[in-house]
Amino acid sequence: MREFTAVVNPAAGGAVGAAVLVPLARELRAAGARLDVEYSRGLEHARRLTREAADRKRTVLAVGGDGxxxxxxxxxxGTGAVLGLVPAGRGNDFARALGLPTETAALAEVLLRGEPRPVDAIEVESAVHPRTAVLGSVYAGVDALANRYANETRLLRGAASYYAGGLRAVLGWRVTAFRVTVDGREHAFRGYSVVAANSAFYGFGRRIAPGARVDDGLLDVVVLQEASRLRFFTTMNDLKTGAHVNRPQVAVLRGREIRIEADRPVPYGADGEVNATVPVTARVLPGALNILY
Incomplete structure (x- = not known):
C-alpha cells in the first residue's frame, strides 16, 4: 500500500483545499494507505517539503491549483519520484489535461491503484528563473498580464476572476513586437501573446493548444498575432473549443526549445504564477516526471 505526503498550499486552496483533501484523506486511510499532511509556508518551504518526502520514497500529493x-x-x-494531483485551485488545468476525475472516490482509486506514467516537464530559464521546472505552459504577453490581474483580485473567484483580468489586460495592452526562436529558427511578429504549451489547457479550462500532449516530447507554441481588439476578443472566445487555431491571426509551431523575446519588458508566467519579464527560454524535459493518472 502506498505512503503519501500531501504538500498543501493553504493560501491558494483555503476552504476549497480542505473540502477536497479531508474526504480524500478519509478514503485513502480507510483503504490502508498512510498519509501525512504538510502545510507550506511559502515557495521554498514547499520545495523543501517535497524533496524531503521524495527522499523518503513517499508518493507526493500536490494539493492546490496549477501553481x-x-x-x-x-x-x-528528474528525480524518479511519483506525483499525485489533488486539484484544489481555481484553474486546475494540468489535472484537466490528464483527465483526472474530480469525484473523491474515483480520485482516491487513481492514487491508490493507478500506475505511474511518465510525462514531460518544461525547464524555464530567465534572469529570475535559473533553470527551474514547471508542467503546464510558459506564456508571455497579454495573457500573463491577465493572469497577474486575476491573481490580485479578491472580489471575484474562479472563471470570473480570469474574465475580469483578461478584460483589464486587453483594454490596456499595447501591441508588442515579439521574436520567438523555435529550435534555432527565428520568427518575428507583432501581437498579443506567445504560449509554449506542454498541456492543452490554461486559464481556467481554455484550450489554448488543442494539439498539445503531455508525453510527446514537444512543446506546442501558439502565437496570437496583431488584430483589432474586437477580433482578439472573438479569438479568445474560441479558446473554449480550440477553434482559434483556425484563425489567420493565430500561428502554431512545435519544438523542443523556445526562446521568447520582445521589444519591451512584457511579463511572462508559468503554471499560473507571474513574477518576471521576458526574455525567457522554455525547454521540454521528455518523460521527466512520473504521475498517477
Whole structure:
C-alpha cells in the first residue's frame, strides 16, 4: 500500500483545499494507505517539503491549483519520484489535461491503484528563473498580464476572476513586437501573446493548444498575432473549443526549445504564477516526471 505526503498550499486552496483533501484523506486511510499532511509556508518551504518526502520514497500529493502542481512537479522532475494531483485551485488545468476525475472516490482509486506514467516537464530559464521546472505552459504577453490581474483580485473567484483580468489586460495592452526562436529558427511578429504549451489547457479550462500532449516530447507554441481588439476578443472566445487555431491571426509551431523575446519588458508566467519579464527560454524535459493518472 502506498505512503503519501500531501504538500498543501493553504493560501491558494483555503476552504476549497480542505473540502477536497479531508474526504480524500478519509478514503485513502480507510483503504490502508498512510498519509501525512504538510502545510507550506511559502515557495521554498514547499520545495523543501517535497524533496524531503521524495527522499523518503513517499508518493507526493500536490494539493492546490496549477501553481502548486507546477512547483511540486517541477521539484520532482528528474528525480524518479511519483506525483499525485489533488486539484484544489481555481484553474486546475494540468489535472484537466490528464483527465483526472474530480469525484473523491474515483480520485482516491487513481492514487491508490493507478500506475505511474511518465510525462514531460518544461525547464524555464530567465534572469529570475535559473533553470527551474514547471508542467503546464510558459506564456508571455497579454495573457500573463491577465493572469497577474486575476491573481490580485479578491472580489471575484474562479472563471470570473480570469474574465475580469483578461478584460483589464486587453483594454490596456499595447501591441508588442515579439521574436520567438523555435529550435534555432527565428520568427518575428507583432501581437498579443506567445504560449509554449506542454498541456492543452490554461486559464481556467481554455484550450489554448488543442494539439498539445503531455508525453510527446514537444512543446506546442501558439502565437496570437496583431488584430483589432474586437477580433482578439472573438479569438479568445474560441479558446473554449480550440477553434482559434483556425484563425489567420493565430500561428502554431512545435519544438523542443523556445526562446521568447520582445521589444519591451512584457511579463511572462508559468503554471499560473507571474513574477518576471521576458526574455525567457522554455525547454521540454521528455518523460521527466512520473504521475498517477
Amino acid at each position: 502548486m502542481v507546477g512547483l511540486v512537479g517541477g521539484t520532482l522532475a
